[in-house]
Amino acid sequence: AQSVTQPDIHITVSEGASLELRCNYSYGATPYLFWYVQSPGQGLQLLLKYFSGDTLVQGIKGFEAEFKRSQSSFNLRKPSVHWSDAAEYFCAVAATPGGGADGLTFGKGTHLIIQP
Template sequence: AQSVTQPDIHITVSEGASLELRCNYSYGATPYLFWYVQSPGQGLQLLLKYFSGDTLVQGIKGFEAEFKRSQSSFNLRKPSVHWSDAAEYFCAVKTGMKTSYDKVIFGPGTSLSVIP
């Protein structure tokens, strides 16, 4: 069955430091991959997505992610974290090519704290 794991439940970084959030997926075919961010009391906002092509994708707010098929990973990175980046981050995989029937499965999330 398809699944998404995020090994880090919680990460704390200093403002200005670099960030990498890990994501691993289990899916037989080429996946569609997403990173979402959730601030307290809010819904999920899309940061970036990977469908095909260049394995390094750029997103909003200075985030990027790299798809590595050999490692079944889609890690999220940011070179310099801002205090406003403190939030919950979710990796997700969209299964299947038939858009009418594909599911979007979310990982458990990584909570990011930023120290001023």
């Protein structure tokens, strides 16, 4: 069975500083990996996804993530955070490219706090 671990429940970053959110996955075959963001009171918005090819993936809002098969990781990064980035971030894994065939398995999320 597939699973996702997000080791950090909360992370606090100063505005303008760089950010890295950790994600480790467990899956027997080729994983399809996703990062979603959830702002307070809102649904989930897709930030980026990894299917194959280049292991560094660019997403919306200036985010990027790097797939490292040897470490079973898919960490999310941003060079300079803005106050509007404060939200809950979820890493997810699926067995199919869009996650659509059998749904997504999510981690428990990382709550990002931005200090002024």
